[in-house]
Amino acid sequence: MQGMGSVALLPHECSALNGDVPVPIRQPHNEPAPDDEADDILFTAEPPREQGVNSDALALVSPNRVVSGAALMKDTEELASTSETAEYLDGTAARHGPLAPTSQQPQQPGRPENASPAFMNCSADEAELDVPPANADDSTLDQSPTATCAALMSDTFAVLEQDVMRTRRGLAAFERPATRARLTLWLCAFCDEHGVPYMQGMNEIAAVFVYLHETLHADATTCACYAMYKRFAERYVPLAVDPAEDPFGRLKQAFRLFNDLLWFHDPEVASRLERYQLSTDMYATAWLVTVFARNLAMEAVLAGERSGSLCEGHAIGAGVAIAAASTRALPLSETAAQNGYVRSAVPRRQQATSICTRS
Amino acid sequence: MSSQAGAAAALSKYKLVFLGDQAVGKTSIITRFMYDKFDNSYQATIGIDFLSKTMYLEDRTVRLQLWDTAGQERFRSLIPSYIRDSSVAVVVYDVTSRRSFLNTTKWIEEVRNERGNEVIIVLVGNKGDQSDKRQVSTEEGEAKAKELDVLFIETSARTGANVKALFRKIAAALPGVSSATNRGNELIDVKLTPQEPSASQPQQASSCLC
Numbered sequence A: 001m002q003g004m005g006s007v008a009l010l011p012h013e014c015s016a017l018n019g020d021v022p023v024p025i026r027q028p029h030n031e032p033a034p035d036d037e038a039d040d041i042l043f044t045a046e047p048p049r050e051q052g053v054n055s056d057a058l059a060l061v062s063p064n065r066v067v068s069g070a071a072l073m074k075d076t077e078e079l080a081s082t083s084e085t086a087e088y089l090d091g092t093a094a095r096h097g098p099l100a101p102t103s104q105q106p107q108q109p110g111r112p113e114n115a116s117p118a119f120m121n122c123s124a125d126e127a128e129l130d131v132p133p134a135n136a137d138d139s140t141l142d143q144s145p146t147a148t149c150a151a152l153m154s155d156t157f158a159v160l161e162q163d164v165m166r167t168r169r170g171l172a173a174f175e176r177p178a179t180r181a182r183l184t185l186w187l188c189a190f191c192d193e194h195g196v197p198y199m200q201g202m203n204e205i206a207a208v209f210v211y212l213h214e215t216l217h218a219d220a221t222t223c224a225c226y227a228m229y230k231r232f233a234e235r236y237v238p239l240a241v242d243p244a245e246d247p248f249g250r251l252k253q254a255f256r257l258f259n260d261l262l263w264f265h266d267p268e269v270a271s272r273l274e275r276y277q278l279s280t281d282m283y284a285t286a287w288l289v290t291v292f293a294r295n296l297a298m299e300a301v302l303a304g305e306r307s308g309s310l311c312e313g314h315a316i317g318a319g320v321a322i323a324a325a326s327t328r329a330l331p332l333s334e335t336a337a338q339n340g341y342v343r344s345a346v347p348r349r350q351q352a353t354s355i356c357t358r359s
Numbered sequence B: 001m002s003s004q005a006g007a008a009a010a011l012s013k014y015k016l017v018f019l020g021d022q023a024v025g026k027t028s029i030i031t032r033f034m035y036d037k038f039d040n041s042y043q044a045t046i047g048i049d050f051l052s053k054t055m056y057l058e059d060r061t062v063r064l065q066l067w068d069t070a071g072q073e074r075f076r077s078l079i080p081s082y083i084r085d086s087s088v089a090v091v092v093y094d095v096t097s098r099r100s101f102l103n104t105t106k107w108i109e110e111v112r113n114e115r116g117n118e119v120i121i122v123l124v125g126n127k128g129d130q131s132d133k134r135q136v137s138t139e140e141g142e143a144k145a146k147e148l149d150v151l152f153i154e155t156s157a158r159t160g161a162n163v164k165a166l167f168r169k170i171a172a173a174l175p176g177v178s179s180a181t182n183r184g185n186e187l188i189d190v191k192l193t194p195q196e197p198s199a200s201q202p203q204q205a206s207s208c209l210c
Helices: A003-011 A036-041 A055-061 A070-082 A085-093 A124-128 A145-149 A154-165 A177-193 A202-215 A222-240 A249-265 A269-273 A280-290 A298-307 A309-313 A313-326 A332-338 A347-354 B026-035 B073-078 B081-083 B100-117 B138-148 B163-173 B180-187 B199-205
Strands: B012-020 B048-056 B061-069 B088-092 B120-126 B151-154
Touching: A154 A177, A154 A202, A177 A202, A177 A222, A202 A222, A202 A298, A249 A269, A249 A280, A280 B048, B012 B026, B012 B081, B012 B100, B026 B048, B026 B061, B026 B088, B026 B120, B026 B163, B061 B163, B073 B081, B081 B138, B088 B100, B088 B163, B100 B120, B100 B138, B120 B138, B120 B163, B138 B151, B151 B163
Parallel strands: B012 B061, B012 B088, B088 B120, B120 B151
Antiparallel strands: B048 B061
């Protein structure tokens, strides 16, 4: 496998990074969840909506509080079995279209699909390329990113550039032009590869992976880190990129689902929000669009990632993950086709090469 | 909720929606007004953000709900619902970006489409402190405001110049404000372009930090 040097990129295996549906959602009730310790806090024994205010519920409006989201996940299965949510959830299975590189790779026998961290595999595209083995030095990203990007999206490029300039400005890493150039290039590459325009918020997700690469995993290949980002973004970005008729159709679906989850877990908070006419879109847009990357300090995002809470342990995070994952999402490429978005002239292979090989 | 009109200090609530292209300084203006601070590290607003602040005017107190919106065009389809029940639309452009200035026409149209004439619109040229990069003159801004029949002011969220004046201007224009308070219209609007001969202007600008 390419990029074996990156095995230690993440200390645990985060299923979300696989570009796959989180395991807890997929698994039937009787199968043990892979993360047993998270089962402690389940409160699914009581019938939904009749239970009193549970103590975890406040976490739904307090992103700083970390609690297990396993309960949310599990409850979502029940929602799924009884409501249209099921449709959303089923829809996720169909997402493994041309965009999901994992689907093109053979399943490893005897292991669930999240067993092999996505970033180990790089992606199918990158595997085609002659990617050099793990190497700390990948100065390719200092190549002018605009060379790649100019063709991509003249209009949105200005937005992208401005956003990159104001992404995570408090962090020393993002004060460095090289880091910002890398962020720009990754965003451009991602958008170009998937044929979608840049959307505000994408920068926040990419920044987390760029930061990982710049700091904690400086010895990993750019290819591996980009692949991690790509897997993650392929999964969540579709929320904010939708067919032209309603660019936020999927996001609105996610709002509805999130609201359902809130009512399910904390009717009191939900009813109070409703009384004050605070609809989900007013407080959760950035949560959903950036999967919390925007609202939390980088350390918190990474801490969540380390402890698995980004994927499974964080109530809101889990709510967001569920809402995001279970909207009936089209593969990005399909979306792009519906948008009539014109692919840039830069060939895909060349795009990936510019990121994954050293000059 | 309960509108106790009897008492002199009835608290009226008004919703202000901030519109304009990305990175023109909508969030910065709001933060300057709310907390009297500025820094360079504001992240792009995703979707919508809201804050509220009570303003004490001479004869009454008003509560302003400030709705900060995302600037990117792609988010625009989410915005009409926020404009719908707003009393004031603050349309911001960046005086160092002609493009953002040109786009204010679209934003103002959008507001008119939603709210007709039942809304106060203020055109705000921000980043007035960056005179070396200026692409839109104060006169152009004024002319456009006149043409579109909206209020106008130039601000600098960085220095704080005219930010308070902006909100006083808005407060004075709010419906139900007595003529006494309407004096707000005569507040000195600090000219941010120092090329004008009057030497006292830069001082005024800094004194407006208050």
